[in-house]
Amino acid sequence: MRALRQDKGLSQQDLGQALGVSRQTVNAIEQNRYDPSLPLAIRIARYFGTTVEGMFHVDGC
């Protein structure tokens, strides 16, 4: 997600505002410290024009 955000020239604050979450939450997702809920994952994928499985990978699946 960090690469996609940086490609768009967005700060974590900008992306957080666009998604309706805090800057710290964007950072936590980028650092793999927090797994977003399905609705938020879908929102993130749609924002970047991709799919959830294209954005997020779950180990062991």
Added chain:
Amino acid sequence: MSTDADRNAEGSGRDRGRRRGSWTVPVTAALIGGLFLVIYLAHHDAGMAVSGLIIMLAYAAILVLGSRRSEAVALLRGETGDERRRSIELRASALTLHVLTLVLVGGYIVTLIRGRESMTWAGLCAVLGGTYLLSTIVLTRRG
């Protein structure tokens, strides 16, 4: 029927509101400080009255001034603006419940062993257990 854009806008607005409008906890802390002042003054303990007020006002000030710099302080202020913060709050509440359960049940048992009056502990344990039981039933039915 609402579109995704509508839902996103609604969610962002609601979250912004939660982040901005969290005055309940600081105001409550200040009011409790005022309550300490009145109660301790009524018991002619000016030292405790002033210290209680100062401590609670300082806590309220830290919540208001520190919430922009620290996410933990923002959460203490009640700014649970997004799903991650709500998750943190839930986990912190669960941990608090576990510690309280240990303290209350432990306190009850120790009081029983010492043969002292234990109805206060028993009552607190009953409230704890009853609340947990009822909330589990209600939340299970709600899905």
